[in-house]
Amino acid sequence: MKISTPIYICFLLFNMTMMYCQVDTGSLEKQKDSTEIMYYIVEGDTIAREMINLDEVYLLKKVKFMSENDRRRYLILRRKTRKVYPYAKLAAERLTTMTERLKTIDNKRDKKKYTKRVQNYIEGEFSEKLKKLTHTEGQILVKLIHRQTGRTAYDLVKELRTGWRAFWYNTTASLFEISLKEEYRPFEVKEDYLIEDILERSFRDNILERQAPAFPIDYLDLTAHWNKKTVNN
Secondary structure (H helix, E strand, O other): OEEOOOOHHHHHHHHHHHOOOOEEEEEEEEOOOOEEEEEEEEOOEEEEEEEEOOOOEEOOOOOOOOOHHHHHHHHHHHHHHHHHHHHHHHHHHHHHHHHHHHOOOOOHHHHHHHHHHHHHHHHHHHHHHHOOOOHHHHHHHHHHHHHHHOOOHHHHHHHHOOHHHHHHHHHHHHOOOOOOOOOOOOOOOHHHHHHHHHHHHHHHOOOOOOOOOOOOOOHHHHHHHHHHHHHHO
16 A cells, blocks of 8 residues: 655644634745645744655565465575675666767767676676576566566667677576566566565565666556466466
8 A cells, every 4th residue: 555745743733823823824945855844823933844845655565475485495495586686786886877979079089998897797796796696686686687687688788788798698597598688577476476575575574775767667567466376366
Protein backbone atom coordinates (compact mmCIF):
# COMPACT_ATOMS: atom_id res chain seq x y z
CA MET A 1 0.00 0.00 0.00
CA LYS A 2 1.38 3.42 -0.98
CA ILE A 3 1.16 6.20 1.55
CA SER A 4 1.70 9.91 0.97
CA THR A 5 3.15 12.65 3.15
CA PRO A 6 1.35 12.76 6.51
CA ILE A 7 -0.06 16.25 5.99
CA TYR A 8 -3.18 15.32 7.97
CA ILE A 9 -1.21 16.37 11.07
CA CYS A 10 -0.95 19.89 9.65
CA PHE A 11 -4.66 19.88 8.90
CA LEU A 12 -5.44 18.83 12.48
CA LEU A 13 -3.34 21.63 13.93
CA PHE A 14 -4.88 24.08 11.49
CA ASN A 15 -8.42 23.16 12.51
CA MET A 16 -7.57 23.50 16.21
CA THR A 17 -6.21 26.98 15.53
CA MET A 18 -9.42 27.94 13.71
CA MET A 19 -11.38 27.33 16.91
CA TYR A 20 -9.57 30.15 18.74
CA CYS A 21 -8.69 32.86 16.25
CA GLN A 22 -9.34 34.46 12.89
CA VAL A 23 -6.99 32.97 10.29
CA ASP A 24 -6.29 34.23 6.76
CA THR A 25 -4.14 32.10 4.46
CA GLY A 26 -1.14 33.91 3.04
CA SER A 27 1.25 32.92 0.32
CA LEU A 28 2.97 29.59 -0.24
CA GLU A 29 6.68 29.69 -0.88
CA LYS A 30 9.03 26.93 -1.91
CA GLN A 31 12.57 26.85 -0.67
CA LYS A 32 15.42 25.35 -2.66
CA ASP A 33 15.05 22.07 -0.78
CA SER A 34 11.87 20.03 -0.41
CA THR A 35 10.50 22.29 2.34
CA GLU A 36 7.47 24.49 1.71
CA ILE A 37 6.55 27.41 3.99
CA MET A 38 2.89 28.28 4.48
CA TYR A 39 2.24 31.73 5.93
CA TYR A 40 -0.79 32.39 8.13
CA ILE A 41 -1.97 35.80 9.32
CA VAL A 42 -3.22 35.45 12.88
CA GLU A 43 -4.62 38.64 14.41
CA GLY A 44 -2.30 40.79 12.32
CA ASP A 45 0.83 38.69 12.92
CA THR A 46 2.40 36.55 10.19
CA ILE A 47 3.28 33.02 11.26
CA ALA A 48 5.27 30.63 9.09
CA ARG A 49 4.49 26.92 9.21
CA GLU A 50 6.86 24.53 7.45
CA MET A 51 5.48 21.66 5.40
CA ILE A 52 8.10 19.12 4.34
CA ASN A 53 7.45 17.07 1.20
CA LEU A 54 8.58 13.50 1.77
CA ASP A 55 9.15 10.83 -0.84
CA GLU A 56 6.40 8.24 -1.20
CA VAL A 57 7.16 4.92 0.44
CA TYR A 58 5.66 1.45 0.25
CA LEU A 59 4.33 -0.62 3.10
CA LEU A 60 5.43 -4.08 2.03
CA LYS A 61 3.67 -7.21 3.12
CA LYS A 62 5.65 -10.06 4.58
CA VAL A 63 6.83 -12.49 1.94
CA LYS A 64 4.87 -15.75 1.95
CA PHE A 65 6.28 -18.97 0.56
CA MET A 66 4.49 -22.04 -0.75
CA SER A 67 7.19 -24.36 0.53
CA GLU A 68 10.47 -24.46 2.41
CA ASN A 69 12.28 -24.88 -0.93
CA ASP A 70 10.71 -21.64 -2.21
CA ARG A 71 11.82 -19.88 0.94
CA ARG A 72 15.38 -21.21 0.59
CA ARG A 73 15.58 -20.19 -3.09
CA TYR A 74 14.36 -16.69 -2.26
CA LEU A 75 16.97 -16.24 0.47
CA ILE A 76 19.73 -17.43 -1.87
CA LEU A 77 18.49 -15.06 -4.58
CA ARG A 78 18.40 -12.23 -2.04
CA ARG A 79 22.00 -12.81 -1.00
CA LYS A 80 23.19 -12.88 -4.62
CA THR A 81 21.14 -9.82 -5.65
CA ARG A 82 22.42 -7.72 -2.77
CA LYS A 83 25.96 -8.75 -3.64
CA VAL A 84 25.92 -7.73 -7.32
CA TYR A 85 23.54 -4.75 -7.31
CA PRO A 86 26.27 -2.26 -6.26
CA TYR A 87 28.27 -3.25 -9.36
CA ALA A 88 25.31 -2.53 -11.64
CA LYS A 89 24.70 0.78 -9.88
CA LEU A 90 28.35 1.76 -10.25
CA ALA A 91 28.35 0.78 -13.93
CA ALA A 92 25.34 3.03 -14.54
CA GLU A 93 27.05 5.93 -12.76
CA ARG A 94 30.25 5.50 -14.76
CA LEU A 95 28.32 5.25 -18.02
CA THR A 96 26.35 8.42 -17.24
CA THR A 97 29.54 10.30 -16.40
CA MET A 98 31.24 9.15 -19.58
CA THR A 99 28.24 10.01 -21.76
CA GLU A 100 27.99 13.52 -20.34
CA ARG A 101 31.75 14.05 -20.71
CA LEU A 102 31.73 12.90 -24.34
CA LYS A 103 29.15 15.58 -25.14
CA THR A 104 31.76 18.21 -24.31
CA ILE A 105 34.47 16.68 -26.55
CA ASP A 106 34.35 17.57 -30.25
CA ASN A 107 37.50 15.93 -31.56
CA LYS A 108 36.97 12.27 -32.53
CA ARG A 109 40.49 11.29 -31.52
CA ASP A 110 40.06 12.87 -28.10
CA LYS A 111 36.72 11.09 -27.70
CA LYS A 112 38.37 7.77 -28.52
CA LYS A 113 41.20 8.40 -26.07
CA TYR A 114 38.78 9.38 -23.30
CA THR A 115 36.56 6.34 -23.93
CA LYS A 116 39.59 4.07 -23.86
CA ARG A 117 40.71 5.56 -20.56
CA VAL A 118 37.28 5.03 -19.01
CA GLN A 119 37.16 1.46 -20.34
CA ASN A 120 40.51 0.63 -18.79
CA TYR A 121 39.42 2.21 -15.51
CA ILE A 122 36.16 0.27 -15.37
CA GLU A 123 37.85 -3.00 -16.31
CA GLY A 124 40.51 -2.45 -13.67
CA GLU A 125 37.87 -1.59 -11.10
CA PHE A 126 35.63 -4.56 -11.85
CA SER A 127 37.76 -7.38 -13.22
CA GLU A 128 39.13 -8.95 -10.05
CA LYS A 129 35.82 -8.62 -8.21
CA LEU A 130 33.79 -10.05 -11.07
CA LYS A 131 36.07 -13.04 -11.37
CA LYS A 132 34.87 -14.12 -7.94
CA LEU A 133 31.19 -14.15 -8.92
CA THR A 134 29.38 -17.44 -9.42
CA HIS A 135 27.53 -18.21 -12.66
CA THR A 136 24.16 -17.22 -11.23
CA GLU A 137 25.56 -14.04 -9.68
CA GLY A 138 27.02 -13.12 -13.07
CA GLN A 139 23.67 -13.58 -14.78
CA ILE A 140 21.86 -11.53 -12.14
CA LEU A 141 24.46 -8.79 -12.65
CA VAL A 142 23.79 -8.82 -16.40
CA LYS A 143 20.07 -8.36 -15.73
CA LEU A 144 20.66 -5.55 -13.25
CA ILE A 145 22.99 -3.76 -15.67
CA HIS A 146 20.06 -3.72 -18.10
CA ARG A 147 17.79 -2.44 -15.31
CA GLN A 148 20.12 0.41 -14.41
CA THR A 149 21.38 1.44 -17.86
CA GLY A 150 18.52 0.46 -20.18
CA ARG A 151 20.98 -1.44 -22.36
CA THR A 152 22.11 -5.05 -22.29
CA ALA A 153 25.66 -5.86 -21.32
CA TYR A 154 26.15 -7.11 -24.90
CA ASP A 155 25.07 -3.75 -26.38
CA LEU A 156 27.31 -1.86 -23.98
CA VAL A 157 30.34 -3.94 -24.92
CA LYS A 158 29.46 -3.54 -28.61
CA GLU A 159 29.10 0.22 -28.20
CA LEU A 160 32.25 0.71 -26.17
CA ARG A 161 34.37 -1.83 -27.98
CA THR A 162 33.53 -3.51 -31.30
CA GLY A 163 30.86 -5.85 -32.62
CA TRP A 164 33.38 -8.68 -32.78
CA ARG A 165 34.46 -8.13 -29.18
CA ALA A 166 30.80 -8.16 -28.07
CA PHE A 167 30.22 -11.42 -29.95
CA TRP A 168 33.33 -12.95 -28.40
CA TYR A 169 32.37 -11.82 -24.89
CA ASN A 170 28.91 -13.34 -25.33
CA THR A 171 30.30 -16.61 -26.68
CA THR A 172 32.74 -16.87 -23.78
CA ALA A 173 30.03 -16.05 -21.26
CA SER A 174 27.72 -18.66 -22.79
CA LEU A 175 30.25 -21.32 -21.84
CA PHE A 176 29.44 -20.44 -18.26
CA GLU A 177 25.69 -20.30 -18.93
CA ILE A 178 25.66 -16.49 -18.90
CA SER A 179 24.07 -14.49 -21.71
CA LEU A 180 25.18 -10.86 -22.04
CA LYS A 181 22.03 -10.26 -24.11
CA GLU A 182 19.75 -11.05 -21.17
CA GLU A 183 17.21 -8.32 -20.36
CA TYR A 184 15.50 -7.49 -17.10
CA ARG A 185 11.80 -8.33 -17.51
CA PRO A 186 10.07 -8.38 -14.11
CA PHE A 187 6.57 -8.47 -15.62
CA GLU A 188 7.40 -11.58 -17.64
CA VAL A 189 10.03 -13.51 -15.69
CA LYS A 190 9.23 -14.66 -12.15
CA GLU A 191 12.84 -14.52 -11.00
CA ASP A 192 13.12 -10.92 -12.18
CA TYR A 193 10.00 -10.05 -10.19
CA LEU A 194 11.56 -11.61 -7.10
CA ILE A 195 14.74 -9.61 -7.72
CA GLU A 196 12.67 -6.41 -7.90
CA ASP A 197 10.93 -7.38 -4.66
CA ILE A 198 14.31 -7.97 -3.02
CA LEU A 199 15.60 -4.61 -4.24
CA GLU A 200 12.55 -2.70 -3.00
CA ARG A 201 12.81 -4.28 0.45
CA SER A 202 16.56 -3.67 0.56
CA PHE A 203 16.06 0.00 -0.35
CA ARG A 204 13.42 0.33 2.35
CA ASP A 205 15.73 -1.17 4.97
CA ASN A 206 18.71 0.95 3.83
CA ILE A 207 20.68 -2.16 2.98
CA LEU A 208 21.14 -0.98 -0.61
CA GLU A 209 21.25 2.58 -1.91
CA ARG A 210 18.35 3.30 -4.23
CA GLN A 211 19.11 4.21 -7.82
CA ALA A 212 16.21 4.74 -10.21
CA PRO A 213 16.00 2.16 -13.01
CA ALA A 214 16.54 3.27 -16.60
CA PHE A 215 12.89 2.48 -17.38
CA PRO A 216 9.77 2.85 -15.20
CA ILE A 217 8.85 -0.06 -12.92
CA ASP A 218 5.69 0.27 -10.85
CA TYR A 219 6.21 -2.09 -7.95
CA LEU A 220 2.53 -2.10 -6.95
CA ASP A 221 1.38 -2.95 -10.47
CA LEU A 222 4.11 -5.58 -10.68
CA THR A 223 3.04 -7.23 -7.42
CA ALA A 224 -0.64 -7.16 -8.41
CA HIS A 225 0.29 -8.72 -11.75
CA TRP A 226 2.07 -11.68 -10.16
CA ASN A 227 -0.53 -12.11 -7.42
CA LYS A 228 -3.19 -12.40 -10.11
CA LYS A 229 -1.14 -14.95 -12.02
CA THR A 230 -0.68 -16.98 -8.85
CA VAL A 231 -4.44 -17.01 -8.16
CA ASN A 232 -5.29 -17.97 -11.74
CA ASN A 233 -2.78 -20.79 -11.67
